[in-house]
Amino acid sequence: MSDVEQRHGGERDGSLVDVVRRCDLILTCGPGGVGKTTTAAALGVAAARAGRRTVVVTVDPARRLADALGLAQGAAADQPHQVPEVTRRSTDGELWALMLDAEKTFDRLVRSQSANRAQAEAVLNNPVYQAISGSLSGAQEYMAIERLHELHVSGEWDLVIVDTPPSRHAIDLLEAPDRLVGFLGHPIYRALTVGQRTFAKVTDAASSMFLWAVKRLAGPQIVEDTVEFFRSLANIEGGLRRRAKEVSKLLRADSTAFVVVSSPRAEAVGEAGHLLDAVGEKGFPLGGLVVNLIHPLPVALSDDDEGLLADLDDGPLLDHLAWHRELSTLALAERREIEALEALAADAPVVELPLLDVDVHDVEGLVGLASRLVERADPPGSS
Template sequence: MTTRRIGSPLAHLLDSADLLVTCGPGGVGKTTTAAALGLAAARAGRRVVVVTIDPAKRLADALGIDAAGSNQPHLVAGAVTGPGSFSALMLDAEKTFDQLIRDRAGDAAQTILDNSVYRSIAGSLAGAQEYMAIERLHQLHHSGDYDLVVIDTPPSRHAIDVLEAPDRLVSFLSNPVYRALTIPSRSFAKVTNAASSAFLWTVKRLAGPKIVEDTIEFFRSISGLEAGLRTRAAEMSALLRADHTAFVLVSSPRAEAIDEASYLATALHDGGFRLGGVVVNLVHPLPPALHLDDDTLDGITGPLAEQIAYHRELTALAEGERAELESLIALAGDAPVCEVPLLDHDVHDVDALIELGGVLVD
């Protein structure tokens, strides 16, 4: 029963969603799918921005987004002729973090931005990239400039990290060490008083006084941000679960990818996120049937026998992939599942994205 849905188009999703998040295991085509879906929606008349994360260099060049990662949307010239528009950007986690500080920290913003401790953690904090991907999505969604924001997700060892990023920020803010360092009243006084202690005097001698002062200053200045960060994390958590937000789960037909994608499908469901569609990318097409019985085929000799052996190998591979996929298709529930063949070329330019978009939509 389930296989009938394979090949179902994602066109409805491109028409109705405000936010699409492509997610899935590493290397299966998340970035490519995000770009192809975004371009297809733009060509159907919507104003689209695609946020890519670490795109392959040639794809970035084709989209014109490798110019030192400005973190700003860039209109992709010549991609769309109708009323729609197609913009792309490469996520810069550090610049997004800076923008968040500017939006939230008021007068303290510049002090934080100039702080050496802040500078060394912005962008490299565990989970910062995942969090900033969602933050950037939130900023673009609320800019009013786009009908559809498509966001790619980073290759996470645990793909689930992206979904949990806002909640993880809240638990970081609740962490006892963080709290001890930032509670402005008595505990904070302890930290600042401790700055003159023998221990910190030694640290100052070894690491330089600036780093100690900057550490204390950093925690003191971000304590004023806490309420704002919590609010933003809650907003993002809600945005990821909103009616017009959908996740597009991308997988390949390889067993390990299917395992990871299945885990993610379950996590989406359990977390209250909407699975809008599944893209099974890099699938080997099923060769046409030969309509000859095995005895006849076995009796064939010469060069044709080699061709037949190759045909059998490909058929076995393609059938094996389809058997592996059954469990993932079952997990997709009502979401359409779209099969995308392994093309004989990379998808690194606008024409190839249009070709891929055609497979995903038609």
């Protein structure tokens, strides 16, 4: 049997127990659909059971998971709700959960950075702001981080865990604060925020082309609203920049941990690999790597077995054998992908989670996953 075959799919190589006990901020990030939300919730369960008062910020959880976390109530879902079923199972800890509402978070950010109510209302009531605040490129990512900052500075929590949105590129999250500052420094933005008289004289080709195009496509009112929006935003620009810097520093603190989640499929591994590189390059602390949805490696067939099965006639047994071979090939390919990822995780713990038969959608399922995330694998030779 090869080394790869000996290391069975679903075995755990590490543990996130130190991250869950020590950190005060955890962000789960990774490619789409690999289990970021599920991992964030399971880490929350593990932390509560380790005695910590924990809040998990979820982004668009699957419905049944939202129900299990008590987040189906709609309007107030963006405020922390206790998850009594988890708190009850924890000696000192508590689990609370909320659902990210990017627009409401953006509104609160505008209010907190405005000098007065009128200044805030000018931004909030602008039709352009209302149209773009939820859909601005990177806004979801930035607001997930902003929410984390809000909860962290409230001083109410031992640990804040933030799940991240299904981005086209997982790396968007890391770049969100810098992107906001970059946007505020963009020539079009600068041209749009200068005073009325200067604005009339602006000859910057890019901004006049931009305005001409907007006018053609959407009509003059939109142009006025747009210019007005950028001007009102200029009042809070200093505050936004300061906040982006604070957030950027917070994300690099020793007590923060990024947990990269991936599946062992080649496409996800490629993206998670880029993300791991970027986390290191940009100086974010890597708390660990979770490889989720791993197919179990079927029992290997001996030469004798192969001999016995060589001349099967068509029928269920032959079908079963073909399925066994396919699954073995898939599971072995996954092992190779996992090894490539592990090499990129450097010294950080790597936790491997099997593809389970059922969706993880209730507290019971989360408790099971939580144990797998924080248990240490037995050292070789112990029993």
